[in-house]
Amino acid sequence: MLLHAANVERLVAADPDVRLVDVRTASEFETVRVPGSHNLPLDLLRRHRAQLRDVHDDPVVLICATGTRARQARGLxxxxxxxxxxxxxxxxxxxxxxxxxxTRGRAxxxxxxxxxxxxxxxVLASVLASLRWPRWRWLAAFVGGGLAFAGLTNTCGLARVLRLLPYNRAGEPAPSRIGEVLGAGRSARS
Known part of the structure; x- marks a missing residue:
């Protein structure tokens, strides 16, 4: 189920046990976040699926940049x-x-x-390189094909790779936070 921002705000006001879980990367979360939300990046949830079983009893609202990663997390x-x-x-x-x-943090x-x-x-580097070495044009074609595939499927392999870089994982919560954030009762809220 999808909720508009105003409905989420009303839900949180009506039920203090609602968990706001942001599934963006730690660096994205650090930059800007909904007040009271917790960060559990999508890749962390993917890697620790076994810990997701029987860890919560409160309503959860998932947040990401546009809704795509949040829908993937909802599936998990x-x-x-x-x-x-x-x-x-x-x-x-x-x-x-x-x-x-x-809440804004470091940009x-x-x-x-x-x-x-x-x-x-x-793409730019491979097109320039293809002026001297014509086969380099295939790298630009490969990247273009990957971007077209990403647009058609609403998934992006390059984004998955970039999420693994230290820049995007700086400050990532420990796997134990999954149970803590999604755990039962108010004690998990920080």
Whole structure:
């Protein structure tokens, strides 16, 4: 289920046990986040699926940049048997566009911008290299094909690779935080 920003705000006001879980990278979370939210990056959830079973009984709202990663996380939580999980429709972008409060930290590049820089740089470099070595044009074609595939499937292999870089993992929560954030009762809220 998708919830608009205003509905999420009302849900949190009505039920203090609602968990706001941001599944973006640690660096994205550090830059801007919904007040009271906790960071459990999507890749951390993927790597520690076994810990997701039987860890919560409160409603959870998943947040990411646009809603795509949050929907993927909802699928992981559903596979683990967790219910009462919704997604912030439009993600943090929609939240801020509608004027809802955010907590800002140190500015860092978001993952989408990193993908654009990396893909654009590889295409530019391979086109320039192809002026001397014609076979390099195939690298540009490969990246272009990857971007087209990413657009069609709404997934991005390059983004998955970039999420693994230390820059994007700086401050990533420990796997034990999964149970703590999604755990039962108010004691897990920090």
């Amino acid at each position: 939580l559903a596979e683990a048997g967790l219910g009462n999980v919704t997604v912030l429709d439009g993600g943090i972008g929609e939240w801020t566009a509608n004027g809802h409060a955010v 860092r590049w978001d993952l989408e911008r990193q993908v654009r820089l990396t893909a654009g740089s590889v």
